[in-house]
Amino acid sequence: MSIEARERLRFIVAFAVVYIVWGSTYFAIRVGVRDLPPLLLAGARNTLAGTALMIWAMSRGQSAPWRSPDWATALPVGLLMIACANGLTTVGEVWVASNQAALISVCSALWTAWFGTFGVRGYPLSARAKLGLAVGFAGAVLLLVPGHGFSLTHLGAQGAILLATMCWAAGAMYGRARGPVTPPLMLAAMQMFTGGAALLGAGFVSGEASHWHWTWRGISAVLYLAAFGSCLSYTTYIWLIRHVTPDRLSTIAYVNPLVAVVLGWLGLGETLGSVQVTGMVVILTGVVLISTRPRTLLGKLFKSA
Secondary structure (H helix, E strand, O other), rough: OOHHHHHHHHHHHHHHHHHHHHHHHHHHHHHHHOOEEEEEEEHHHHHHHHHHHHHHHHHHHOOOHHOOOHHHHHHHHHHHHHHHHHHHHHHHHOOOOOOHHHHHHHHHHHHHHHHHHOOOOOOOOOOHHHHHHHHHHHHHHHHHHOOOOOHHHHHHHHHHHHHHHHHHHHHHHHHHHHHHOOOOOHHHHHHHOOOOOOOOHHHHHHHHHHHHHOOHHHHHHHHHHHHHHHHHHHHHHHHHHOOOHHHHHHHHHHHHHHHHHHHHHHHOOOOOOOHHHHHHHHHHHHHHHHOOOOOHHHHHHHHOO
């Protein structure tokens, strides 16, 4: 296999992992919050994953985290992407169905593409990318049309998830602009541990410890989210941040909801009407517009910005 083919395969696998595995995390969170309080669930998941990744990185010869010069990057990114974004999403899913939470998360694509135009590494959006983002957002609007009537009781939770998308995009673009020297594996571990510790602290302070219930369902959700949602997917995403342009990175937010909708339907009985199905098709159209260029090799599409 040629070097170009290996690089192409590497990017395909990386996007497939983040597309599919992260799409399943909305389902796992919704299952987990049935038995576990949201802040402690999110904190346990990320602290466990961060600790495991630190040990793994050091076993591969990487320097211990306390010797890293990139805490100025890891701390704000961990607080934004883990404590704020993941924490708010987990809290929101106490009241919002997993498919609805995933659909709101599409907004992170808009924030990512917009925030990515700022700074010294700012990447201007092409007309095709802008069209793709607009089409994708239109599809998200269709998906958000309530199938059984609108309820104001979910407004606060939906707002929390919407704020989470902004925090996620801000953290991702801040980390991309900083250009850290710490290897991605250790950097991801530092960010997850920082955000997870902050969430655990918030959970204990808010009195969630008395609501923690040791059940197989809850613990299984924590372990799945730690191993796959955090260790595998998050480290892959951190690598992608440093190697692809913001508009292509934003396609993750379009595909994840499609996976979440299917899992919510199969495992939780969450349904979508014909309007929502149409929305999924429109979103896929937006992904194609953003991710492809006429007469351009795939290897060139994923070059470093």
